[in-house]
Amino acid sequence: LERNVCHVAAPLTPLSNMAGKAGKPSRPRKADKDEEEQPLQAVLVADSFNRRFFPITKDQPRALLPLANVSMIDYTLEFLTSTGVQETFVFCCWMASKIKEHLQKSKWCRPTSPNVVHVITSDLYRSLGDVLRDVDAKTLVRSDFLLVYGDVVSNIDISQALQEHKQRRSMDKNVSVMTMIFKESPPGHKTRCEDDDIIIAMDGKSKRILHYQRAQALKRLHFPMNIFHSGSDEFEIRFDLLDCHISICSPQVAELFTDNFDYQTKNDFVRGLLVNEEILGNQIHMHVTKDGYGARVSNLLMYDTVSSDTIRRWVYPITPEANFADLEGQSCTHSRHNVYRETGVSLGHGSQMEENVLIGRNTMIGANCTISNTVIGANCVIGDNVTLDRAYIWNRVHIADDVKVKQSVICDNVEVKHGVVLNEQCVLAYNVVVGPDITLPEGTVLSMHHPDEEDDEDDDEFLSDDNDVGYRKDKTKLKVFNPAEVGSEGKGYRWKTSSLEDTEEDELAECIWGEMSSLYVSSQLLKKWAPVFKNYVKRPQDQLDCLASMEEVFLERETHWAVLMSMYQLEILEEEGIMHWFNQGSTTDKSQQLRRNQGLLKFIQWLQEAEESSEEDE
Structure with missing residues (x-):
């Protein structure tokens, strides 16, 4: 492979349909070179394998959704590059062609990029396990590598964690197979996602993880007795940690996923190794940092939090005016109270940008508007007397006069007509039209895709973007928009979100803003x-x-x-x-x-x- 181009590998066949025996030890590896001589590599999974952002991600993969007007995957690649990664394998499934096109046009695929990006696509991936089994099948990694998802935003310095990981591996290569990165964060902190709340028992001296348990919806905790007899002098149980979803892995990690076909997620892997630690001898360690920023955009509440933190400069030096993705025409000025303006912005008489505001290029804002804690994309038109607070408005959006938006997301090419009020946690997906003079209740989700489309999909739920798009359009032509939901001139369908009475585990019913209130x-x-x-x-x-x-x-x-x-x-x-x-x-x-x-x-x-x-x- 040449190092000056962005490579797109042929589709690989995942091994999820094979059956294996859980707890099988990793195979001995043959190394042509000493691992110390190898460049630092990374595996970036540009698919979440869930539907938490549906219906938004029916039109755009999550990794390409804009966060402070920059695609999420660019934040992840910037973090990897700043860490010293020289080669990154990006694995795509859902709408892989869009991710591939974005990367081929980005700075990451230029000859001058210090981080060579290879894009590997397949419409057969169903889990992280499938991806790592392909990594092993193709022997893509030659030494320790970083494992991240394409929606991770971080500026954490992991050099010390890498050094600690290498020291442990130098003593015994086959014992410490993974180091997980955590940040100290008290319960209830806004960067902690309830989905990822975990309780960890650890050896205070060696930082070895003894017990790992997700705390979501647990009424009581169970700790196996053997962890209290692990020989640790300093035993700690911690509930003050945020999982940054950054892991330093040895090549044995990919092999272990191949040898244990029931491993589909990182949680499966961690639990499996801890349960079989005495038999297999593999250990997982952790690195806890008090400094830096690390979070995964796992739902829209986290999207709101991470966007706000980026505007407030908590992810420095990754800031809006830095243009770290080197996007053409996206120069930006930063002024007091964290107000950012790109080129060509027009602001009407009497309009105020109070604090924490980012406005994209060529956007026009009318008179007497009040804007705070808001991100507006490029080429938008905002009318007069508009109030925006914690609003996330993407590209080419038209908002008429006398509109109020509170903590909501408005996707590309949406039109919001006169007098519309969007209460908290509303989502207007791509191309929706709302209004005029209608108030949307809290948690309303509107999309041009009818929710009944989901009932007609087969059980193979993660499809490529090339499948049956035209069929769906024809099927929904007979559907009628409900004026009570979208307004007399509106276009769109209301999607179901989770309610307190809804106990279904189907992720389609899961509220994209996160778990229950x-x-x-x-x-x-x-x-x-x-x-x-x-x-x-x-x-x-x-x-x-x-x-x-x-x-x-x-x-x-x-x-x-x-x-x-x-x-x-x-x-x-x-x-x-x-x-x-x-x-x-x-x-x-x-x-x-x-x-x-x-x-x-x-x-x-x-x-x-x-x-x-x-x-x-x-």
Whole structure:
């Protein structure tokens, strides 16, 4: 292979249909060269193998979705290149041709690129296991390699983790097969995704993982007794870690996936090795960092979080004005309050860009608009008197006058007509038309693809983009748009999102904004544990201590007032204690900002009015 071009490999045949015996040890390897002499390689999986971004990803693969106006896969490749990776294998399945075309036009496939990118496509991949079995079948990796997905955004310096991994491997090549990268992050932090919450038992000295368990929806934890007899002097159980989805792997990892055909995901692999550690002798280690940024865009809540963090410069030096992807015509200026403007932006009289705003090239914004915490793509037209807050507006979008958008995603070529209101967590997929004068309820998802299309797919759910596109268009011609859902002039179909009563495990019913409302979960937990809280929160000082702790936890979350009201309704906290806490002097800017929260102010006002009404009755 020449090093100055972007290679596209022929489709490879995954081995998922083969049957194997779990727990089979890895085969001995023959090395033509010492691994130390090999360049650092990476395997980038540009497919998530789930439908969490449907219906958006029916038109565009997740790896190419724009995050701060740059495709997600470019962030991942920038991280790999900055880490010192010299050769990257990109594996694609869903809409592989689009990913291939994007990479061939990108800087990663130029002769000057320090990271040679090879694109490998197949419409038969169904899991990470299939990808790694092909890596082994083709002997693509010759030494330690990085394993990442194409939606990872990070600036973490992993040089120390690489060095530690190599030191362990130099002592015994076949023992430590993987080092997983974690970042310290307390429970409830906005960069933590509930889907990825994990509990880890580890050896504090060697950093060897002894037990690995996903915490999602668990009511109780189970630890095997053997981990307490592992001979560790320093034994730690941790729930303060964020999985950055960056793993340093030895070549044996791909071999182990081949030898154990029931391994389909990284979780399968980790659990399998830990269960059979005494038999096989393979170990998994971890590296924990306090510095840097690392997150995976696993759903739209994480998309919101990572986009915001990028605009706020938490991923420095990966910033909007850096144009790290070297996109043509995408020069950008950065001004106070993190306001970014690309070339050709037109701003109408009286319009304000308050803070954390990115506006793409050749976008026109009308008069008297208010824009905050928002990303707008290229060639968009925004009318007069428009309010945008935490809105993610992609390319070539037309928004008419008097529109309000709150924490929603609007994809390419969408038209939002006069007077439309988009409440929180709405999604308008590609080419949808909405309005005029309609309010979309919270969590509305609209697409030009009818949801009934899913019922007619066969069981082989991850298809290539070349399959039956024309057939689907013909099939949906007879469908009728519902004016009550999209407006009298609207075009699009409403998709089902998960509800609290919906217990189906089908990912089509899973809300693309993430799991069920954390607020609902919190209220259920408060009801369950209210008797315990009441037993400990009795005196006025206890109440103030409780309120101070809540303030610390909820400084950066907007649900503080709702939890506060639940604790008041459950008679855990009393009115006097809440009013005393609210009126006492706040010392920090964040505390003052928390007390200006509209939901909290309305709750305090309600308490005051209730007290006045009670006094009048007396």
